[in-house]
Amino acid sequence: MSDSVMQYLLLALVVLPLVGAASALLPAPPGLKGRSPEQAVLRHGVTVTGAVLALTAALAAGFDHDDPARMQATTDVSWIPALGIRLHLGVDGVSLPLLLLTALLTFLCALYSYFRVPSGPSPKAFVALLLLLECGTLASFAVLDLVLFFLAFETVLVPMYFLIARWGGENRERAAWRFILYTVLGSVVMLLGLLLVGIKGGTFDMVALATDNGAGLSHSVQVIAVLAIGLGLAVKAPMWPLHTWLPDAHTAAPTVGSVLLAGVLLKMGTYGFVRIVLPVAPDGAHTFAPYLAAFAVTGIVYGSLVCLSLARRGQGGDLKRLIAYSSVGHMGFVLLGIATMTPTGVNGALFANVAHGLITGLLFFLVGGVKDRLGTSDLDTLAGATGAALYGRAPRLGGLLAFGAVASLGLPGLAGFWGEMLAILGSYRPADGLSRPAFLVFMALAAFGTLLTAAYLLAVVRRVCMGGDGGIPAEFHHGPRLADVHGHEFAAWTPLVALTVLAGLWPAALLGLTDPAVQQLLGGN
Template sequence: MIDISESVMQFLLAFIVVGPLIGAAAALLPAPPGLKGKSPDQAVLRHGVTVTGAILAAAILLALGFDHDQPSKMQATTDISWIPALDVRIHLGTDGISLPLLVLTALLTFLCALYSYSKMPEGPSPKAFVALLLVLESGTLATFAVLDLLLFFLAFETVLIPMYFLIARWGGAGRRPAAWKFILFTLLGSVVMLLGLLLVGLQAGTFDMLALATDNGRGLSLSVQVVAVLAIGVGLAVKTPMWPLHSWLPDAHTAAPTVGSVLLAGVLLKMGTYGFVRIVLPIAPDGMQVFAPYLAAFAVVGVIYGSLACLALARPGSKGDLKRLIAYSSVGHMGFVLLGIATMTPTGVNGALFANIAHGLITGLLFFLAGAVKDRYGTADLDTLAGATGAALYGRAPRLGGLLAFAAVASLGLPGLAGFWGEMLALFGAFDPADGLSRPAFLTFMAVGGLGTLLTAAYLLVVVRRVCMGGPRPAGEARLADVEGYEAAAWTPLAALTVLAGLWPAVLLGLTDPAVQKLLAGGKA
């Protein structure tokens, strides 16, 4: 930790939120002659790397200046009146819950910009691509930084349009139907969520998330809380995505360009689960307790469903797509996050937040690797990859094969890597749920979730065996291009952080636990 004044911290957080929007506007302007380099396209891609790099640097500086002795305290706060008639304020701040998500978002967006500088997806003008990437980053960062319900909704919605165009204009086969499915599902869910947010704000007399969390539902009747949790929860569940509201996700991931899939899995899905923790749990705890068993049930069904879908895709002869399989794996992994939240215990919620970060790192890496495999083979079809002439990845591109195997075992929850802690803590939370919740029911959910971990290991090991292993490479046959320099630059931080979080989980849990304890206690801890 370094000593940074509160005013500088406020500026850093405001810059993190607004900086990408300014960068997006600048990306659409003509490049100055001295900065064009070899071409205007190269200049705008370099601009994207520069802006996202500056945002990442600001996020790291914010994390270093954060008072780690008081992670439950909202820091770097800005509170300015915006719409006095509705008491809507431009209220920003960060604590131990939101800070890791801010840093993760800034990191993944920078790595995507860096990757795109050397591997720009085929499509229209790079100017539009960079501008959309930066608008997407701004909306996501704002979602994790704002402390007003209506601002949260605006930030939550900001990401939809850029992601729609990234899929529709730079995606692969089936991109337009997938993009329409993505935006229709999420917009419909958001409309219902807005009604719930308005209900809470108007009934409580404020849209300020800190005031509402401190009140801890005392100003809302049980019926209002139940309706609010149902409405807000539906919108958040679509974005998470929770089974059975997940069907937009596999199509979107399969059609999206590589960087679109990385950001969709690594960042956008976290907005839904973050909303459950930041809004639903502290603001409507009684309503949440009514729905918690149902949320847990849907969560563990999602775990089993996602795993079985992946096993079906990995089966020989099924013509399964590697990107689609990773997308279905996200349904299962986010099921563990929702299970942890549904326990309404510090252990479970900490596990959910840890699993959020771990999923962003590991699945982001998996989608980068799936994109690289598709680039080299011209397809992500598992039957084609498994039946490719000569040796599989270990023999044709050994470093790429090794990285894919590493990401797979991290995703299945191997102890010592990041994927292990979140799932374990979520299951521990289900073992002893909050008072008022049925322990036999949650023990059943824990057992089903435990079965899901076995199924997860099964399909990921099948994928590694089919894609990475093979006979010796025929004499005289050239190897595939192995990991390139720009790929190593984009992937190494994710692999390193996956190991670091697995070996030293206290770094992340030390941030989240005091904030979660305070959140569940209604701001009194």
């Protein structure tokens, strides 16, 4: 496929959701309303996100897989000449998988919402916000200018705030305010770091800065820039102890909000570390790498211990909140891989990014399905109310939940294994100049975290799927059957299951894309 066609494809997949968001607010044309205007706008959401997914698939098909380190489908035109800001877009082996993940998850969320739109205000606003969220996320992974990256990074905050505040569940307003407060404060600090890099480096172009590999920035400038940019990215990642907004946001968000928050938005933070921090300010990244690794493994162990506590009988744990805390641990592996500053570790981080999006997105879909059927995601209530358990009352739903759990704990042969394994392996021999004894300790703690992860996820499977909750009254053990997986749920969940298996059995498909690009980003050439 020619470069000009690829260029137009990338432009179209970034602009189309924005146009779709604006048109979703307009009245439906005559003859397209279907049974109701609500059905028309929901169908519009499915159509636009489906078209974006098709464009992204075409971009992936035309991508030169023999040279994934080269920036392809590039657009580079002056936007604000007085400030040296350019409309610069492109895609390489690092960003392409995240573009595909975003397009897929947004389409599946739109499809799911067509059959089960969250209760709340106008569906028009819901679809418009969903498409605006997709536009901002795709742009974050496609732009190659620091100022544009910041603008795209901020674009997603407003739609996610309203999705939580207007379509969320209990305590949604408080959760939405915490989400916006934490992320905006982090973004303000990040902007200062981006401006510092752009001014001192003489350009806001991310490709030029990465090629320069920090040569135009003094050590002190790099340290200050990494501290500022890293704090903003760490809030979104989320890194312990800046994670406290996440459990409330996930617990209160509607199902599709939780899927996109975990599956896509968290990746914007870790992507920023790989795309900006490591290649643009390598000396500053080297200075903070041990601290980043220490916070990462603390998050792994902390998140797992909290999940273990939530999984215990009598603790009043919420299954949705448990999965949210599990994200703190899983994203800790991503941050640990980045902190090693080695190709092995960074490739593991990028693989774990995609795997987490697939698996945790599936888990939030499944918990939403359980909550729709039983009216709660409280673990004690689920363990009691399901009695003979999901295996006995909704076997397909129970089997999918168990599959998601074992994939999340990193079972070999599924997607969750490779990223965590490579992040741990990268810690065994970190980049030159980093303390190997310290990283061996981090490696041991991360490995211990995998055991804790297995413990709490198997406890969830035992209690919710198998009904192994001692002390449950006998009348609970033989309840009526629940509605098993519906057709629209099967359509939304099957691609995530298939890709989780495919990535686990054929990791070279993803690593073959990321490794050459990572080698170039770390080498600065």
